[in-house]
Amino acid sequence: xxxxxxxxxxxxxxxxxxxxxxxxxEIIFTSGGTEANNLAILGSMKKVLMSGGKVHAITTEIExxxxxxxxxxxxxxxxxxSYLKVNENGLVNPKDLREMIRxxxxxxxxxxxxxxxxxxxxxxxxxxxxRHARKEFGRGRIxxxxxxxxxxxxxxxxxxxxxxxxxxxxxxDAQKIYGPKGIGALYVRDGVNIEPxxxxxxxxNGRRSGTENIPLIAGxxxxxxxxxxxxxxxxxxVAKLRNEFFDSVxxxxxxxxxxxxxxxxxxxxxxxSIPGQDGEMLVLRLDEAGIICSAASAxxxxxxxxEVVRRISKSAGMSEKNIDARAKSTLxxxxxxxxxKTDIQRxxxxxxxxxx
Numbered sequence: 001x002x003x004x005x006x007x008x009x010x011x012x013x014x015x016x017x018x019x020x021x022x023x024x025x026e027i028i029f030t031s032g033g034t035e036a037n038n039l040a041i042l043g044s045m046k047k048v049l050m051s052g053g054k055v056h057a058i059t060t061e062i063e064x065x066x067x068x069x070x071x072x073x074x075x076x077x078x079x080x081x082s083y084l085k086v087n088e089n090g091l092v093n094p095k096d097l098r099e100m101i102r103x104x105x106x107x108x109x110x111x112x113x114x115x116x117x118x119x120x121x122x123x124x125x126x127x128x129x130x131r132h133a134r135k136e137f138g139r140g141r142i143x144x145x146x147x148x149x150x151x152x153x154x155x156x157x158x159x160x161x162x163x164x165x166x167x168x169x170x171x172x173d174a175q176k177i178y179g180p181k182g183i184g185a186l187y188v189r190d191g192v193n194i195e196p197x198x199x200x201x202x203x204x205n206g207r208r209s210g211t212e213n214i215p216l217i218a219g220x221x222x223x224x225x226x227x228x229x230x231x232x233x234x235x236x237x238v239a240k241l242r243n244e245f246f247d248s249v250x251x252x253x254x255x256x257x258x259x260x261x262x263x264x265x266x267x268x269x270x271x272x273s274i275p276g277q278d279g280e281m282l283v284l285r286l287d288e289a290g291i292i293c294s295a296a297s298a299x300x301x302x303x304x305x306x307e308v309v310r311r312i313s314k315s316a317g318m319s320e321k322n323i324d325a326r327a328k329s330t331l332x333x334x335x336x337x338x339x340x341k342t343d344i345q346r347x348x349x350x351x352x353x354x355x356x
């Protein structure tokens with residue numbers, strides 16, 4: 001039975017590695033995207049901390065809570081951190097990164113695509129700045145600062161070829177690609193040193209202890225297999241639906257504001273604000289009509305307001321009053337494999353009727 005389970009594990013690891021153009025040994029299975037982010041950030045910093053050296057890490061101000069909370073923990077234990085600002089479209093300026101990187105910078109952690117507003121960062125340009133820093137500080141190709149990408153929201157639609165992206169660490173989450181909840185993975189490039197944050201039997205090559213969850217891993221691999229066959233066609237299809245919504249929304253809701261860049265955006269993401277409306281109330285009213293959406297990240301708890309929308313509104317130079325109005329009236333819709341043109345048309349009609 002153990003041999004049979006090991007074969008399933010090896011096959012799944014190979015399937016996911018092939019999807020990324022990576023090696024089998026570079027894939028570590030985790031309990032999901034949150035754990036993978038924790039392992040990437042805390043595991044990579046721990047090695048340097050243990051040596052007693054200076055430690056500095058960089059992220060952006062609009063990251064997922066599983067990244068931002070890790071950075072708070074780094075600050076608590078004495079690490080220095082910096083946060084890249086974003087512009088009114090939600091994009092970072094790669095040149096700002098050049099100014100932030102220091103000789104003691106160990107890690108740059110950036111979301112490939114933002115799950116709330118769908119913004120896709122220019123990873124190639126960001127990687128250029130990291131390579132420039134390595135050269136300036138006399139470091140080799142596989143050297144610090146490492147680039148960690150949270151690709152949880154990107155895997156379904158964007159280029160995941162690790163050699164083209166250049167990342168050293170990359171977070172994956174099965175539930176984002178129609179796989180099971182409770183399973184994810186961390187890609188760790190050969191030569192990148194990370195320390196475990198979970199201890200036990202030394203599974204996953206000693207970097208993530210705990211008996212591997214074979215059924216969930218098999219489900220993850222199957223989801224990757226299916227995705228590989230339909231990704232390009234499905235991306236184009238949902239992008240067309242998304243654009244139809246954005247092209248038509250002003251006719252139904254004249255004061256609607258589109259959050260984030262229209263150009264550098266996930267094909268399935270619709271994020272708008274309707275100033276003067278209560279976003280959470282609209283979520284409930286839409287739910288009654290059979291339309292599922294959210295007011296902020298599904299992974300966040302608290303006020304229900306979008307912190308990402310707050311940040312991009314502030315970058316646009318808006319007043320605090322207008323920032324509040326925009327953040328409190330945010331709606332996020334995610335398109336998927338079952339979404340159709342008639343769904344977009346109905347959404348616009350129902351939303352317009354609720355607003356009026």
